[in-house]
Amino acid sequence: xxxxxxxxxxxxxxxxxxxxxxxxxxxxxxxxxxxxxxxxxxxxxxxxxxxxxxxxxxxxxxxxxxxxxxxxxxxxxxxxxxxxxxxxxxxxxxxxxxxxxxxxxxxxxxxxxxxxxxxxxxxxxxxxxxxxxxxxxxxxxxxxxxxxxxxxxxxxxxxxxxxxxxxxxxxxxxxxxxxxxxxxxxxxxxxxxxxxxxxxxxxxxxxxxxxxxxxxxxxxxxxxxxxxxxxxxxxxxxxxxxxxxx
Amino acid sequence: xxxxxxxxxxxxxxxxxxxxxxxxxxxxxxxxxxxxxxxxxxxxxxxxxxxxxxxxxxxxxxxxxxxxxxxxxxxxxxxxxxxxxxxxxxxxxxxxxxxxxxxxxxxxxxxxxxxxxxxxxxxxxxxxxxxxxxxxxxxxxxxxxxxxxxxxxxxxxxxxxxxxxxxxxxxxxxxxxxxxxxxxxxxxxxxxxxxxxxxxxxxxxxxxxxxxxxxxxxxxxxxxxxxxxxxxxxxxxxxxxxxxxxxxxxxxxxxxxxxxxxxxxxxxxxxxxxxxxxxxxxxxxxxxxxxxxxxxxxxxxxxxxxxxxxxxxxxxxxxxxxxxxxxxxxxxxxxxxxxxxxxxxxxxxxxxxxxxxxxxxxxxxxxxxxxxxxxxxxxxxxxxxxxxxxxxxxxxxxxxxxxxxxxxxxxxxxxxxxxxxxxxxxxxxxxxxxxxxxxxxxxx
Numbered sequence: 244x245x246x247x248x249x250x251x252x253x254x255x256x257x258x259x260x261x262x263x264x265x266x267x268x269x270x271x272x273x274x275x276x277x278x279x280x281x282x283x284x285x286x287x288x289x290x291x292x293x294x295x296x297x298x299x300x301x302x303x304x305x306x307x308x309x310x311x312x313x314x315x316x317x318x319x320x321x322x323x324x325x326x327x328x329x330x331x332x333x334x335x336x337x338x339x340x341x342x343x344x345x346x347x348x349x350x351x352x353x354x355x356x357x358x359x360x361x362x363x364x365x366x367x368x369x370x371x372x373x374x375x376x377x378x379x380x381x382x383x384x385x386x387x388x389x390x391x392x393x394x395x396x397x398x399x400x401x402x403x404x405x406x407x408x409x410x411x412x413x414x415x416x417x418x419x420x421x422x423x424x425x426x427x428x429x430x431x432x433x434x435x436x437x438x439x440x441x442x443x444x445x446x447x448x449x450x451x452x453x454x455x456x457x458x459x460x461x462x463x464x465x466x467x468x469x470x471x472x473x474x475x476x477x478x479x480x481x482x483x484x485x486x487x488x489x
Numbered sequence: 490x491x492x493x494x495x496x497x498x499x500x501x502x503x504x505x506x507x508x509x510x511x512x513x514x515x516x517x518x519x520x521x522x523x524x525x526x527x528x529x530x531x532x533x534x535x536x537x538x539x540x541x542x543x544x545x546x547x548x549x550x551x552x553x554x555x556x557x558x559x560x561x562x563x564x565x566x567x568x569x570x571x572x573x574x575x576x577x578x579x580x581x582x583x584x585x586x587x588x589x590x591x592x593x594x595x596x597x598x599x600x601x602x603x604x605x606x607x608x609x610x611x612x613x614x615x616x617x618x619x620x621x622x623x624x625x626x627x628x629x630x631x632x633x634x635x636x637x638x639x640x641x642x643x644x645x646x647x648x649x650x651x652x653x654x655x656x657x658x659x660x661x662x663x664x665x666x667x668x669x670x671x672x673x674x675x676x677x678x679x680x681x682x683x684x685x686x687x688x689x690x691x692x693x694x695x696x697x698x699x700x701x702x703x704x705x706x707x708x709x710x711x712x713x714x715x716x717x718x719x720x721x722x723x724x725x726x727x728x729x730x731x732x733x734x735x736x737x738x739x740x741x742x743x744x745x746x747x748x749x750x751x752x753x754x755x756x757x758x759x760x761x762x763x764x765x766x767x768x769x770x771x772x773x774x775x776x777x778x779x780x781x782x783x784x785x786x787x788x789x790x791x792x793x794x795x796x797x798x799x800x801x802x803x804x805x806x807x808x809x810x811x812x813x814x815x816x817x818x819x820x821x822x823x824x825x826x827x828x829x830x831x832x833x834x835x836x837x838x839x840x841x842x843x844x845x846x847x848x849x850x851x852x853x854x855x856x857x858x859x860x861x862x863x864x865x866x867x868x869x870x871x872x873x874x875x876x877x878x879x880x881x882x883x884x885x886x887x888x889x890x891x892x893x894x895x896x897x898x899x900x901x902x903x904x905x906x907x908x909x910x911x912x913x914x915x916x917x918x919x920x921x922x923x924x925x926x927x928x929x930x931x932x933x
Contacts, residue, residue, distance in 0.1 A: 261847030264879075271879045378844060396845045440847055444875055475878060475889070479871030482891075 245466065246279040247457045250297040252320075252340075253305075253313050254284045260396060262303030262337050264441035269299075272450050276469045278458065287316045294320070294327035298457035304338025304399075304439065310348065314356045317343060321359050328361060331460050333453060334433045337442065341428065341435035342366040342401055351400065362428060362435075366401040375400045380416030380438060381487050382426040386452060393446040394483045395438025403428075410436050415487040432456060445480045447473045491531045494523060495590050498583040513569070515932040516583050517576030528579040530612040532590045538597040538613060539770065542606050542641075543621030543661070546763045547573070548921070549790065550621060551600035553767040556784045557776045563595035572928065573602045575609050603637050607644035617651035617773060619766055623660035624713065634660070642667045653677060653769050655762065656730055657715050663699045665728070675731035677769045678717075679744075682737040682758050685709040685716065698725050711758050712840045732772055734765040749778065754789045757841065764788070793916040795822075798923045800900070801930055805907040805923065809916045811842075813851035816910055823908050824858045831862045833900045834877070835893065835911040835919050836869040842913045846872050854880035862903065864888045866896035867915050893922040901926060 251266055266282055273280040285292055294300065305313075328334055334344070342348045346365040348356045351372050358365070380397045383390055392414065402420040409419065410427025418426035418437070427436035434453070436442060443450040451468055458466045501516040521528040541551045555567040568581045578599055586592045601609060606618065620641070623634055638660055645652065645667035655661040656676030665674040689696075689710050698705055698720035705726070710716035719726040737744040739756045746768050753764050764785045771781040798805045810816035823830060838846050846869050854877050863886060865874045870891040878884045890896035897919075900907055911919040 260845055261850030264847065264850030264876075267850070268879055271881070274881075396847060398845065439845070441850055444850070444879065445872075472884065475871060475874050475884065475887070478889070479875050482871055 244277065244279050245458055246281065247273060247299065247454065248297045249280065249282045249299045249301060250285055250292060250294065251282055252285045252300060252302045252317075253287070254303070255286050256313055257303040257305035257310075257339055259304040259338065260398065260439035261441045261444075262439060265303070265335070265337070265443045266301060268441065268443040268450055269454065272447070272454060272471065275471055278454070285320075287313060291320070291323065294323035295330050295332060297327065297332055298460065299333045299335060299453065300324065300327060301335045302337070302340025302343070304340060310339045310343065311350075311354070311356055314343060314348075314358075317359065318357065324359060325361060328432070331432055333456055333460075334361075334435070335453060336433070336435040337439065338399055338437050341437065342403065344435060345403065348401060362433075363407065364403050364405045364428060366403045368400040369402065372400065374421070376417035376421055376437070378416055379483060379487055380418070380426070381414040381484055382411040382416075382418070382436075382438070383414050384411030384429075384449075386410070386429055386434070387448050389448075391446070391448045392480075392484055393438065393442070393449060394480050394487070395436070395440040395442045395445070397437045398439065399437050410434060432460075445476055445483070447471070447476050491590050492588060494520060494531050495583070495586065495588060497523070498579075499588070502580070502583055510931050512580055512584065513572050513928045513932055514574075514577050514580055517574075517579035518932075520579055520583075521576050526575075526608075527612060529575055529582070529609050532582045532586055532592050532613065534582075534592045534597065534613055536592075536594050536596055537616035538599060538610075539617045539619065540599050540601045540606065540610065540615055541619045541621070541766075542601045542603050543619075543655070544603070544624040546621045546759065546766075547600045549760075549763045549788070550619060550766050551598055553764070553784050553788050554619075554770050555598040556788075557767070557771050557774070557780060558596045558598065560780045560783065561776055564593070565596045565598055566592070566594045567598045568600055569928075573600045574605050575612075578605075578609055603641065606641050610644065610648075615648065615650050617653060617770065618645075618648065619653045619770060620655065620661045620664060621763065621766060622655050622658045622715065638663070645671075649673065651675065651773055653731070653766065653773065655715070655766070656728065657711065657717060657762075659699065659705060659714065659718055659726065662726065662728075666700070666725075675769065675773075676728055677732050677734075677762075677765045678730040679711065679734035679737060679758070679761055679765055681709045681717070682711060682739060682761070684758070685711050689714065698723060700725050711762075715762070732765060732769045734761050737761055747772070751782065752786045754786065759841070790917065793911065793920055796920070798927065800897070800907065800923070800926055803901065803905060803907050805900075805909060807909040807911065807916070807919060807923065809913070810910045811913045813848055813853075816849075816852045819908065819910050820853070820856060823860070824856060826906060828906060829859045829861045830906040830908055831864070831900060831903065832860055833864045833866065833896060833907065833909045834873045835867040835896070835909065835915040836865070836873040837867045837912055837915040838869045839914040842915075849873055849876045852876070854882060857882060861905070862886050862888065864890055864896050864900050866890050866893050867911075870896075893918055894925060897922045897926045901930075 344361045345358045348366045351368045377398045409425035410429040502512040505512040645664045651673045656678040701723040703722040705718045708717040734744045793807045793809045808819040874889045
């Protein structure tokens with residue numbers, strides 16, 4: 244049986260807007276294809292895991308306070324995560340998880356939280372806490388080789404700058420900065436995004452991109468994923484796209 | 490001819506009563522056919538009629554207005570929720586008239602479906618029309634609402650009675666210009682409450698002036714497209730208010746109108762608008778202040794917390810779930826119940842719900858026991874369907890029916906115990922849909 248190993252970091256602290264649902268979706272889609280899916284969790288004061296032994300590392304989003312709280316702990320994991328990423332482990336990062344992998348996050352009071360610095364971007368929150376990017380969002384991504392319009396819900400104060408390879412272009416909503424054209428960050432083994440929802444629940448192509456990557460990364464032959472009946476998911480997304488882009 | 494029609498109508502009412510049915514709609518439907526659509530014309534009504542219409546709040550405002558007069562010692566006639574079409578109103582009047590068609594009352598207070606305002610009140614003289622708001626349901630087809638407004642507007646062109654309009658809803662306020670000769674057009678209004686915003690919070694109707702097509706400028710939005718607006722081009726929105734809610738404090742449940750303090754039980758901005766309309770009617774008819782106070786502070790709605798309904802012989806329990814805690818609680822109750830059951834989940838994402846529906850992922854659906862089918866409905870019907878599917882529930886047992894009336898119909902198709910979970914703004918429409926189903930099946 245095929246196997247995917249996942250490390251879900253700070254699941255108890257970074258779980259805003261149903262982000263843990265992303266793991267449920269991955270597990271569901273693996274189960275339907277008889278792919279075994281092991282999800283381990285890591286949180287503050289857990290034993291240091293062997294990050295490179297995982298196919299996927301997942302970090303969700305949290306409020307500023309939680310983010311401050313975990314940043315110190317996260318810095319202890321820096322070398323392990325960096326090594327895993329360089330060895331091809333997939334990083335799936337939502338909101339706070341996305342921000343913390345950049346150079347730094349400066350909060351509304353001007354406090355700077357050091358990021359892991361894996362990527363070049365940095366995030367600055369506006370001084371006014373009321374200035375937030377909130378609402379439904381539609382993003383067109385080409386990561387699967389085709390145009391895919393993904394939908395989700397964004398809610399972030401932080402404005403992320405200097406993203407060289409975004410996840411997609413904004414069709415409705417804000418994205419990395421208020422009213423910006425770009426959303427998220429992408430490399431072949433990294434998806435970092437502001438999309439909650441949970442993001443994977445309505446965008447099966449993205450789930451399958453991640454699953455497919457994880458399955459194939461150490462495999463000599465290409466493993467193709469069995470097609471699933473995604474009619475509910477597609478309809479769900481279409482209803483939102485029609486509403487946003489009409 | 491009238492006497493014969495009324496006799497027929499009354500006999501049908503009696504017969505229905507004899508077989509234990511309520512005569513909600515059926516007598517009206519029969520008379521509608523016999524009169525070729527003029528089923529409200531044959532009644533002789535000497536007392537004033539007040540009609541309440543709009544997308545949201547009709548039932549609340551109708552009930553409160555009725556209370557104003559009832560507590561003033563008047564004999565009133567009021568229609569039950571759901572019976573607000575011409576046929577329902579005809580059935581109601583049949584029960585309250587003598588054989589000559591004369592209706593004996595001091596006051597008729599009629600909740601009237603938006604589309605039936607021109608139908609009913611071209612047949613009977615209307616004293617006051619209260620229009621609360623016009624919202625396009627996100628599930629509605631495009632343009633439907635505009636057609637509806639135009640029909641009411643055409644009626645208003647020749648209407649000279651009191652027209653009490655929501656002055657903060659451009660869709661509604663535009664009716665005030667339909668008949669320039671009507672001196673009885675009045676607007677109600679509310680000053681900004683704590684969560685009013687400068688920017689519109691959601692895509693919605695009413696962004697452009699209905700008269701000149703220029704974008705409307707808003708001083709503030711209360712919710713959706715309701716707020717203080719003005720067309721800088723043609724001046725639409727520039728009118729005096731007949732009554733204004735001021736110093737609104739939802740936390741303390743207080744607002745003022747005409748320098749008088751009101752203390753409603755419900756703490757939503759929607760309720761403030763509804764109660765301001767009620768206070769407006771009270772002002773129009775010189776209702777004693779202490780009676781108005783009592784009505785406004787006493788008004789509350791059944792909130793759908795573990796409320797039971799009978800869909801035919803199928804017991805149905807409705808519970809409000811604003812958050813995962815409430816939903817999980819209902820699921821537990823459901824599981825504890827022996828035997829098979831079905832669930833209807835109604836999920837909306839209106840402003841009052843919070844636009845984000847991801848909280849449904851914190852509901853633990855994997856505990857489902859003996860749930861044979863799930864129907865989902867609401868503006869986010871598909872989201873909740875996907876959520877339940879990913880919890881491992883068999884997708885072939887999930888039916889998505891975004892339209893609420895159709896969803897209730899679907900739920901009622903099968904035998905057995907039913908549960909309904911609805912989130913905040915879905916609860917009242919769900920109650921209405923359940924009641925509508927009940928009154929329809931009674932009439933069958």
